[in-house]
Amino acid sequence: MITKPRGTADIILGDVFKWRHIEGIFRQLCQEYNYHEVRTPIFEYTELFERGVGDTTDIVEKEMYTFLDRGGRSITLRPEGTASVVRAYLDNKLSSGLQPVKLWYYGPMFRYDRPQAGRFRQFHQLGAEVIGSEDPATDAELIAMLMSFYARLGLSNLRLDINSVGCPICRAELKIKLQDFFRPHMDRLCHHCQGRIDRNPLRILDCKVEACKTIGKDAPTTLDCLCRDCEDHFIKVKDHLNQINIPYNINGRMVRGLDYYTKTAFEIAAPEIGAQSAIGGGGRYDGLVESIGGNSTPGVGYALGVERILLAMENQKIAIPEEPALDVFIASADEQGSSMAFSLLETIRNKGISGDKDYLGRSLKSQMKHAGKTGCSLVVILGGQELSRGVAAVKDMRDGRQIELSVDKISEEIIKILGK
């Protein structure tokens, strides 16, 4: 038996409809907020992610699916969406169109991680980006859009954390302050954080190890070192959120794992789905466009994980609409009836009615049984007795009543009964 690769999933039958439900609501939302869809390749040159995501991040250091193609080029299956969208923005010269550029995307992402609850090697993200504006209102608009997406899905009890991680200038200052703060406690930090002191002291702030948490309780946070510009931006983001009554939680310790974030960072968690509780997150990335070769251009965006949203919806017992049942099943008792059923199906299907028949030569009884299981509204029975009189029996499976209709007019009559 060949099985699916580790950390991947087949989405089958009824599950597909759940996915489509989520995708559909997101599409509608994007239209209302005036975001336009982009579809970028699933693989890119490795360099894009090294430069975009940051080569000291876990994603680039140990989680990428990277290989050499037959031409010897280093290719990587995308681990996230933003770098690709920004690359497409530059590649297609979208900077010379209407500004700002508001885009959304949907698709599979790949990270070589150990799977666990809510974490997969191939997972799916929906995301939105605004490129070309530094207005704090765009940050707030994206957060508002994200929150209204969850609300439309029926999710509740979510926690929105926001923070400002500053710009390279404030970050340099914070880095020094943190190093000064933690160095005296060096020996009591976990071994991971001991290494972080030099490379990325910000990460110590959200270390989950108790000792590090205790030591870091009074450490300076990103919010203590914001420059005037960043401080001002953060205040305005909060003002905009207040203006439209979006509750948030300020978390100066939230440090996101992608290097490109500047100023605003945010994350939405559904605590009950397990350790991997983030169901959406994002932030501003004013340096990203430049770092992958464009002119200095501000940007902000978010991504959300479809698998985790489904987990949260299951956890909160939110009913997801089911796939519409079949309209009509055509049962028959002999060759002639079966053959008529085949052509009658073509007629009704082309009038917008869904229909099916037996293809296994089953008895009428088992065809009825099968029809019952499809949940169809009507069964048309084409039997020898009826056909010899030019009629067909039509049974309404919802109330069990059965009538006879003339074969010539049957498709029109079915439409009437179904009210379509």
Next chain:
RNA sequence: GUGGGUGUAGCUCAGCUGGUUAGAGUACCAGAUUGUGGCUCUGGGGGUCGUGGGUUCAAGUCCCAUCAUCCACCCCA
């Protein structure tokens, strides 16, 4: 990459301290006076007990390895 739990029919699981042809429920298929679903009853197909070694007269059951899966660390969606 590290740690722990679990691997028996399509699915959910039994299988006591190792002992004859491995079970149940559910799903699927068929039948219950030869043309009618849902309920009930009867029957049927379907498992090299994850895989490979080992211990033993004998292994689904014990030991080792390996793979997969789940959960957690880490990180993130």
